[in-house]
Amino acid sequence: MGNINELCDDLLVKILLKIPTKEIVATSLLSRRWCSVWKLVPKLEFHDYSYIYHATSAAPSEFINKFLERSITPVLETFHLTLCRRDYAPESFEKWVNVAVARNVLDLKLLYYLICRDPIRFPMSLYAHETLVVLRLxxxxIEDVPSKACFRSLKILSLRDMSYSSxxxxxxxxxxxxxLETLVVRRWLADNVKTYSICLPSLQSLDIExxxxxxxxxxxxxxxxINAPCLKYLHIVDHFSGFCSLVNIPDKLEAEIHLxxxxxxxxxxxxxxxKLLSLCLKPQMDSCLKGDFDQLVSLELCVMCSLDWLNIIxxxxxxxxVLRLSRTRHSCQNSRNVRTNWERPSCIPECLMSSLETVEWIAYKGTEEEENVVKYLLENGNLCLKKRWCKASYEILSLGPRS
Incomplete structure (x- = not known):
């Protein structure tokens, strides 16, 4: 078997890409062969959790500075910073981003935990970087957005705990x-936004919390x-807002909504x-629907708040x-007085007699109301009890087609 030191630089760099940045730099101590290999690695991933763990060491700014100064790779493909301390100077932060932009970074992650400081300003140099593909913030x-700013190559964007001027x-x-194809938004109370408008013609996946x-x-x-005519997947969990307007939503969307x-x-x-829906929604008084869910083949309902939707949908x-009923949705774990009692419908739904093949009830408790629902499904559909088992601390009830 040959010695690893005999491998070419390209292969050694591929090996180093699989380990954390601090360990990459530490390989320079192995031998003379390794002294400069780490400088060719097109990746900087630095996670500073020293404030969380009450570390007393000096700020890691020196490590980041030295890595960027000594690195000789022409393209810095990955640049990830996770910062938790209170002693990062804004000018240092701006300088690091400028270096990453100059090295044509493709995947940029800048996570700044708001433990004891105000939000840090979005680096203006990023607006001139047109080759970025992934951006996580x-x-x-974000205050002043230049009129000509355009991220022409960016396909994945994540925005967490961000603030805006308006x-x-x-x-x-x-x-x-x-x-843009994928957008992740994690909001907080201090984002200074009332109407969060998302108008993205190319967007395919949207995840909001x-x-x-x-x-x-x-x-x-x-x-x-939300105006996204190419959207394929929509996930929203919101315990605070009062409206959600969907515009130009395409056919065969997969949506998971907890509002x-x-x-x-x-x-x-x-x-x-x-085509697929997962819902945690409190019904309005005298709820009714105009139009049919002509494409819907799979439905999941939170039984703590949305069982009243069962008959209607x-x-x-x-x-x-496929019908899945569950009481495990986090939107309703602590909810109070969110639903009424289920009532047996006067007319049997068409799907129950023709298309419905599978019913699964996760965290089935066997209450009188739940037994009434199951009894109704068995009596009026082509279903029979298939499985009933426990998983962790809850029971799962499964109904399937009769043999």
Whole structure:
């Protein structure tokens, strides 16, 4: 077997890409052969958790500076910083980003945990970087977006704990991404945004979370306007906002939606072309739907708040094949008085007699109401009890087609 030291630099670099940056630099101590190999590695991943763990060592700015100064790779493919300390100077942060931009970085992650400081300003040099493909940000404030800014190559964007100067700033910033395919948004109470507008013609996957502690009073003037004609996957969990408007939503969308306070009827009318739905929605009084879910083949409902939707959606879903009921949705773990008792429908839904093949009830408790639902499905559908087992601390009830 040959000696690893006999491998060419390209192969050694591929090996080093699989280990953390600090260990990459430490390989320079192995032998003379390794002294300069680490300088060719097109990756800097630095995670500073020293503040969380109450470390007393000097700020790691020196490590980052020396790595960037000594690195000789012409392209820095990956540049990831996770910072938690309170002693990073904004000018140092800006300088590191400038170096990454000069090295044509492709995958940039700048996570700044807001433990004891205000958000850090979004580096202006990034607006001139047109070859970036992946951008993940946390703990920054976006204010002035240049009129000619355009991330022409960026396909994946993640925005966590961000702040903005206004609603219009969000709109203007997102307009800089003409070919964006994946967007992840994690909001917080201090983002200074009421209407979070997302108008992205190329977007295929959208993931939004807006979680608040306790029972915050809803803000009905806060919410979303989503215009994404190419969207394939939509995931929203929001315990705070009061509206969600979906515009130009395509057919065969897969949507997972947990909204505590929005107008559920209006939202569902925008999703009648969805193919897969997972819902945690409190019904309105006298809820009714106009139009059918003609494409819907799979439905998941939170039984703690959304079981009242069961009769309504089944009635309007002639092609439904899979039904999943669950009480494990985090949107309702601590909810209070969110639903009424299930009532046996007067008419049997078409899907129950023709297309429905599988029913799964996760965290089945066997209450009187749950037994009534199961009994109704068995009596009126082509179903029988298939499996009933325990997984962890909850029971799973499975119904399938009769033999």
């Amino acid at each position: 946390q703990g920054m404030i 609603d219009q700033t969000v709109d203007r910033f997102l307009s800089c991404f003409p070919i 807006y979680l608040v502690g306790g029972y915050q009073d809803p803000r009905y003037d806060h919410g979303y306007v 505590r306070f929005c107008d559920s009827d209006k939202l569902l009318r925008s999703l009648t072309s969805a 089944l009635k309007h879903s002639p092609k439904l094949r």
